[in-house]
Amino acid sequence: MSRLTLFVRRGLKRRSVKSTSGAITPESQEKSLRRPSLTTMSSTYEETMSSSPSFYSRPVEVIRKEEYPHMSSGTYLDHSGTTLYARSTITRFAHKMQSLLLGNPHSANAPAALSSSIIATVRADALRFLGADPAHFDLVFVANATAGIKLVADAFRDLAEQTPTKTFWYGYHGEAHTSLVGVRELASRGRCFRDDGEVDAWLAEAPQAGLGLFAYPGQSNLTGRRLPLGWTKKIRGVRDVYSLFDAAALAMTSPLADVFADPAAAPDFTCVSFYKIFGFPDLGALVVRKASGHILALRKYFGGGTVSLVSTISGAWHMSKGLEAAPPDEDGHGGRLHEGLEDGTLPFHSILALGEAMGVHAELFGSMGNVSRHTTLLARRLYEGVCGLRYDNGQLLCKMYSEREGYGDPARQGATIAFNVFRRDGTYESYAAVEKAANERGIYVRSGGICCPGGVYSALQYEPWHLTRARSAGHHCGSNGLSVINELPTGVVRASLGAMSTAQDVDSLVSFLQRSFIERERHALTPVVDIQAEISMEHVQSVPIYSTG
Numbered sequence: 049m050s051r052l053t054l055f056v057r058r059g060l061k062r063r064s065v066k067s068t069s070g071a072i073t074p075e076s077q078e079k080s081l082r083r084p085s086l087t088t089m090s091s092t093y094e095e096t097m098s099s100s101p102s103f104y105s106r107p108v109e110v111i112r113k114e115e116y117p118h119m120s121s122g123t124y125l126d127h128s129g130t131t132l133y134a135r136s137t138i139t140r141f142a143h144k145m146q147s148l149l150l151g152n153p154h155s156a157n158a159p160a161a162l163s164s165s166i167i168a169t170v171r172a173d174a175l176r177f178l179g180a181d182p183a184h185f186d187l188v189f190v191a192n193a194t195a196g197i198k199l200v201a202d203a204f205r206d207l208a209e210q211t212p213t214k215t216f217w218y219g220y221h222g223e224a225h226t227s228l229v230g231v232r233e234l235a236s237r238g239r240c241f242r243d244d245g246e247v248d249a250w251l252a253e254a255p256q257a258g259l260g261l262f263a264y265p266g267q268s269n270l271t272g273r274r275l276p277l278g279w280t281k282k283i284r285g286v287r288d289v290y291s292l293f294d295a296a297a298l299a300m301t302s303p304l305a306d307v308f309a310d311p312a313a314a315p316d317f318t319c320v321s322f323y324k325i326f327g328f329p330d331l332g333a334l335v336v337r338k339a340s341g342h343i344l345a346l347r348k349y350f351g352g353g354t355v356s357l358v359s360t361i362s363g364a365w366h367m368s369k370g371l372e373a374a375p376p377d378e379d380g381h382g383g384r385l386h387e388g389l390e391d392g393t394l395p396f397h398s399i400l401a402l403g404e405a406m407g408v409h410a411e412l413f414g415s416m417g418n419v420s421r422h423t424t425l426l427a428r429r430l431y432e433g434v435c436g437l438r439y440d441n442g443q444l445l446c447k448m449y450s451e452r453e454g455y456g457d458p459a460r461q462g463a464t465i466a467f468n469v470f471r472r473d474g475t476y477e478s479y480a481a482v483e484k485a486a487n488e489r490g491i492y493v494r495s496g497g498i499c500c501p502g503g504v505y506s507a508l509q510y511e512p513w514h515l516t517r518a519r520s521a522g523h524h525c526g527s528n529g530l531s532v533i534n535e536l537p538t539g540v541v542r543a544s545l546g547a548m549s550t551a552q553d554v555d556s557l558v559s560f561l562q563r564s565f566i567e568r569e570r571h572a573l574t575p576v577v578d579i580q581a582e583i584s585m586e587h588v589q590s591v592p593i594y595s596t597g
Contacts, residue, residue, distance in 0.1 A: 122490035127546030133327030179305030196319035196334030221264035222502035266298030272464025281313035303416035351391025423463035478531035
C-alpha cells in the first residue's frame with residue numbers, strides 16, 4: 049500500500065459519514081452532526097445511556113419528538129438565555145386567540161371583563177406555580193426580571209428623597225446580573241460584596257445602614273452556582289434594609305416553594321422571567337411580600353390604570369390604586385397592590401399565553417421538582433464529560449469555573465457549566481471561536497461575559513488592572529469583544545440545560561469538543577510524507593482506493 053493510499057484511507061476514516069452515492073461529503077457529515085438521533089447515542093463516557101432516565105410520565109425523548117419538533121435542527125444548550133416552548137402551548141394559545149373576543153381590561157364591556165377575568169386567574173395560578181401564598185404575596189406582571197428590578201429601584205429612589213439623607217444604601221453580591229449591578233447608580237451609598245463570606249460577615253455585624261436594599265441572585269447567571277436562601281431571613285433583622293432576590297436563573301430548573309414557604313423569611317421582592325421557564329410568552333413577574341409592599345406604593349410615577357383619581361385643574365394630586373384604594377386584608381396589608389404598579393394596559397394576550405404555558409408544562413413534566421431532578425442528573429453528566437477531556441500530552445482541554453462537588457446537589461448547583469478551552473500547549477482558545485465552531489455544527493451555546501461582570505472577573509481571577517488593560521485594548525462585552533488579551537480570556541463559554549434536554553444533547557457537546565480540538569490537534573501532529581501541500585481533501589477523495597487483500 050502506498051503512502052498516498054494510506055493517507056487517503058486515514059482521511060476517509062476521519063470523515064466516516066457516507067452519502068447515498070457512497071461518496072463522502074462535508075454536507076452529509078454536517079447534516080449528521082446537526083440532526084442527532086434522540087434515542088441512539090454513542091457516548092464518550094464510561095457509562096453509556098441509550099436514553100435519558102425519565103422523571104416524567106413519558107421518556108423525555110418522546111416528549112421532545114412530539115412537543116419540540118423545532119429542536120430537531122440542532123443541539124440547544126442556551127436554556128439560561130431562554131428555554132424553548134412546547135408545540136401544544138402555541139396551538140392552544142392560537143386556538144383561544146381565534147375563538148375568544150378579548151378587550152382592553154381597562155374597559156367595562158363584556159370582552160374587557162373576560163380579559164380581566166383571565167388576568168386574575170392566571171395571576172393566581174402563577175403564584176400557585178411559584179409556591180407563593182396569595183395571602184402574603186402579590187404578583188405584579190412586568191416585561192421581564194430586569195423590569196421588576198427597575199420598578200423596585202425606582203421606588204427606593206423616590207422614597208429616599210423623603211429621608212434626611214436623600215438617598216438609600218444599596219448592597220449587591222459580586223455574582224449579580226448586570227441588571228442588579230445597575231441599581232447602584234440610583235444610590236449614593238453602597239457596597240459590592242465580593243463573595244458569600246463578605247455577606248455573612250456583614251450580616252453578623254448587624255449593620256445599621258438606614259434605608260437600604262440588598263440584592264443577590266438565587267443562581268449565578270455565569271456558572272449556575274446557587275447562593276444561600278437564608279440571607280433574606282437574616283436581612284429582615286436589619287432595620288430598614290430590604291431584600292431583592294433575582295430568581296430568574298434559579299426558577300428555570302428549580303421549584304421556588306422553599307423561597308416563599310415562610311413569609312417571615314421570604315425575600316421582600318422577587319423577580320422572575322417566565323420565558324426562562326416556559327419559553328413563551330416573553331413575560332416576567334415581580335413577587336412582592338405584602339408586608340413590604342408599602343415601599344413600592346410610595347413611588348412617584350403613575351401610569352394609566354394605576355390611579356383611581358387624578359387632578360389636573362385644582363392642583364397636582366392623584367389617588368393611587370393599590371394600597372391607597374384597596375381595603376386592607378385580614379393582616380392589614382393592601383390586597384391589590386399590583387393595581388397601583390402595573391402601568392398602562394397589561395399585555396393581556398401574553399398573560400393568556402402564560403396560562404396555557406403553565407398548563408402544558410404541568411402535563412409534560414409534572415412539577416418543577418421533576419425538572420430539577422432531571423436537569424441535575426444531566427448537568428452532572430455534562431460536567432464530568434467535559435472535565436474528562438484531555439490531550440494526549442495530559443493537558444486538560446477545558447478550564448471549569450464551578451466546583452465538581454456541587455453537581456448532583458440541586459441546593460448548590462444549577463444545570464449550567466462555564467468553561468474555557470485550552471490548546472494543547474496550555475494557552476487559551478478564543479471563546480468566540482469556540483462558540484462559532486459549535487454554531488457551525490448545530491450546537492448552540494453562549495460565550496462572553498454572560499451579563500455577569502463580577503462573576504466573570506472573579507472566575508477569571510482578574511485584578512482591577514486586568515480590567516483597565518482590557519478596556520484600553522478596546523474590549524467590550526459580548527461575543528464580538530476581544531476573547532483573549534495577553535494570554536488571559538475575557539469571558540467564558542456557557543452551556544445550560546432545560547426541562548426537555550436529553551443525554552444526547554450532553555454527549556453532542558462533549559463529542560464536539562473532543563473532535564474539534566483534541567482530534568484536530570492530534571491530526572495536525574500526524575506527519576504526512578510525499579504529499580504535495582496543495583492537494584486538498586476534495587482532490588484526495590477522488591483518488592481510488594484499492595484493496596490490498
